[in-house]
Amino acid sequence: MIQHKHIGSLLALQVRELIRNTSYFIFVIIFPFIMAGMFLFLSHLMKGEPGSPDFSPFVLPMAIFLAVTGTALTITAGPLAELRQSGALRVLSTTPIRKSDFLVSYLLVRLIMATVQIIVIEGIAVFLDLLSLKETGSVFLVSLLGLSMFLALGYIIGGCLSSSQLATNLGTLVQLLSLFMSGLAIPFAILPDWLTNILKWIPSTLFGNLIFWASGKPQQQVGATISFCITLAVTVVLVFLAIRSFKWDVE
Numbered sequence: 001m002i003q004h005k006h007i008g009s010l011l012a013l014q015v016r017e018l019i020r021n022t023s024y025f026i027f028v029i030i031f032p033f034i035m036a037g038m039f040l041f042l043s044h045l046m047k048g049e050p051g052s053p054d055f056s057p058f059v060l061p062m063a064i065f066l067a068v069t070g071t072a073l074t075i076t077a078g079p080l081a082e083l084r085q086s087g088a089l090r091v092l093s094t095t096p097i098r099k100s101d102f103l104v105s106y107l108l109v110r111l112i113m114a115t116v117q118i119i120v121i122e123g124i125a126v127f128l129d130l131l132s133l134k135e136t137g138s139v140f141l142v143s144l145l146g147l148s149m150f151l152a153l154g155y156i157i158g159g160c161l162s163s164s165q166l167a168t169n170l171g172t173l174v175q176l177l178s179l180f181m182s183g184l185a186i187p188f189a190i191l192p193d194w195l196t197n198i199l200k201w202i203p204s205t206l207f208g209n210l211i212f213w214a215s216g217k218p219q220q221q222v223g224a225t226i227s228f229c230i231t232l233a234v235t236v237v238l239v240f241l242a243i244r245s246f247k248w249d250v251e
Contacts, residue, residue, distance in 0.1 A: 010105035017079060018109055024078070024168070028070035032121065035185075036063040040128075057219055060125045061211040062184045064143050065204075067117040069175040071110050072150035073157070078168025080106070080158030089248045107151065118143045131215055138214035145231060146207040152238035159246035178204035188221060196221070203234045 019025045036059045043055040083089050092102055118140060125131035131139065154171060161167040179185050182204040188196045199205055200221035209220040209227040220227070 007105070010101060011109060014105050014109040018075065018113070021075070021079070024075055028067075028075050029117070031070060032063040032066035032117070035066055036060075036121075056130065057212075057217045058184055058187070060121065060130050060139075060215055061208055061217065061219075062179070063121045063125075064118060064139065064211055065146070065179060065182065065184050065208060066175075067121060068114055068143055068147045069150050069178060071114040071117070072147055073154045073171035073175045074168065076110055076151060076154035077158035077161070077171035078164050080155065081161050081167035082164030084159070084247065085162055085164055107155075110151065111147070114147050115144075125215075135215055139211065142207075142210040142214045145210070145228075145235065149203065149207065149231060149235040149238060152235060152242045155242040156238065156245055159242060178202075181205065182208040183219070183221065184208045187219070201230075203231060206231045 039055040039059045039062065043059075089102070092098075122131060122136045122139060126133055126136065153174070157171055157174075158167050161170070181199050181202055183199065188200070191199070200209075206222060206227040209222050210224060210231065212218070212220040213224040213227070
């Protein structure tokens with residue numbers, strides 16, 4: 001646990017560090033809403049057209065997915081690699097603050113940020129009648145599972161790469177690839193069956209399945225139980241790898 005006498009200073013430091021790169025910070029906050037608004041606009045534009053696809057079921061899952069992955073990858077991997085690259089983590093050994101306390105506070109601030117985003121997205125979805133109030137709890141819990149999985153992946157990237165720019169770019173690339181291969185941005189209905197049979201077992205797709213299931217949408221490709229078990233197993237493995245592979249300094 002974080003020592004109580006350091007927790008206030010650590011959290012304040014992590015908040016300043018989080019918003020220091022303003023462009024990435026703002027991008028991560030607004031990108032889910034931009035994409036969700038775009039899909040809502042397309043759905044409204046094509047409404048009533050014969051044979052036109054309905055994008056509205058994808059709005060909430062995609063927004064949740066982008067909020068989770070943006071926080072867990074884009075603004076986690078890069079800043080963490082920068083701390084190692086600059087030697088800041090090495091300097092911690094000369095202070096009363098334990099390294100583990102620093103990393104827990106680093107994780108906690110991002111967890112709070114993602115949680116607030118998820119709650120805001122759920123509130124807007126309820127207001128727009130895209131989500132019922134009784135489904136908000138299950139969507140929230142599923143989102144936390146996905147957040148844990150991608151945060152562990154962000155820690156692996158940031159804890160191993162020595163370049164902050166490379167870590168940031170890789171985190172963003174993984175986010176976008178995960179989005180487009182999960183069936184949330186490109187519906188599986190328009191993809192060939194052979195490709196769908198492969199993509200539906202990717203962890204990002206299984207996380208998307210869980211959001212679909214929790215929000216009462218029928219677009220899921222794999223059952224909720226199987227999706228949950230595999231996603232949880234992948235999360236445990238990634239957390240283990242994140243702990244074992246993390247490097248405190250650039251070798």
